[in-house]
Amino acid sequence: MIIDDLLKDLKSRFSLIADPRKGDNTTIKLVDVFLNSFAIFSLKDESLNIYVKQFKQRLPNLKKLFGIRRCPSDTALREILDEVPPESLQSLSVQYIDLLFVEGHTDCFELNAVNLKKHFYVMIDARLDALRQAFPDNGEIALREAMAAVNVTSHAGEAGDWPRVEAMFARLDALRQAFPDNGDIALREAMAAVNVTSLAGVAGRLAKG
Numbered sequence: 001m002i003i004d005d006l007l008k009d010l011k012s013r014f015s016l017i018a019d020p021r022k023g024d025n026t027t028i029k030l031v032d033v034f035l036n037s038f039a040i041f042s043l044k045d046e047s048l049n050i051y052v053k054q055f056k057q058r059l060p061n062l063k064k065l066f067g068i069r070r071c072p073s074d075t076a077l078r079e080i081l082d083e084v085p086p087e088s089l090q091s092l093s094v095q096y097i098d099l100l101f102v103e104g105h106t107d108c109f110e111l112n113a114v115n116l117k118k119h120f121y122v123m124i125d126a127r128l129d130a131l132r133q134a135f136p137d138n139g140e141i142a143l144r145e146a147m148a149a150v151n152v153t154s155h156a157g158e159a160g161d162w163p164r165v166e167a168m169f170a171r172l173d174a175l176r177q178a179f180p181d182n183g184d185i186a187l188r189e190a191m192a193a194v195n196v197t198s199l200a201g202v203a204g205r206l207a208k209g
Contacts, residue, residue: 007065007066007067010038011031011035011067014030014031014034014035015031017030017031017034017084017088017089018088020083020084020085021080021083028070028071028072028076028080030080030084032068032069032070032071033072033077033080033081035066035067035068036051036066036068036071036072036077037077037081038066039051039062039065039066039068042066047074048074048077048078049074051071051074052071052073052074052077055071128145128148128149128171136178139179139182142175142178142179142182142185143182143184143185143188145171145175146172146175146184146185146188146189147188149168149171149172149175149188149192150168150172150188150189150191150192150195152164152168153165153168153169153172153192153195153196154192154195154196154199156168157195157196157199158199165196168192169189169192169193169196172185172188172189172192173189175189176189
């Protein structure tokens with residue numbers, strides 16, 4: 001997914017989040033507040049105040065890249081975001097992390113950081129469970145779940161996180177039983193087994209050496 005497509009998709013998802021504000025305090029749309037927040041994160045400004053002060057100077061580029069036209073004050077930005085339920089945005093992060101694992105792009109992250117890795121895995125588990133419950137008979141979604149599970153298994157094996165590997169094999173086994181005629185899911189389980197066997201062999205040789 002290229003950056004233009006990502007931002008277009010992100011903006012459409014932002015627009016679906018309900019605005020908790022009431023009355024006349026909605027001159028700046030919530031989606032614009034989210035886009036400004038995303039721009040601050042992307043530009044790595046040291047503070048909201050710096051971003052707001054440089055907004056007019058950066059406006060042509062912000063408009064072109066992020067589709068931003070207006071910016072609230074730093075205080076207003078904080079106050080607006082404080083009213084938004086955190087789970088509304090957490091669900092977005094789960095969807096994009098799900099996409100990263102399915103497409104095999106997680107190598108761009110430093111997954112050796114234990115806390116970050118666990119944070120990813122918890123969200124991925126929650127997302128996969130939600131998909132299974134929402135679409136129990138959808139073979140395509142089941143295949144995507146299997147692909148994600150294979151990727152997680154590989155990363156967990158490299159990190160020596162064998163309980164996580166076991167949990168992913170349990171997930172793959174459940175999928176294979178639920179879709180016994182889906183050869184692609186069985187193939188993904190076999191791929192995971194081959195990957196883990198190789199990793200376990202390497203770990204064993206390192207332990208002996």
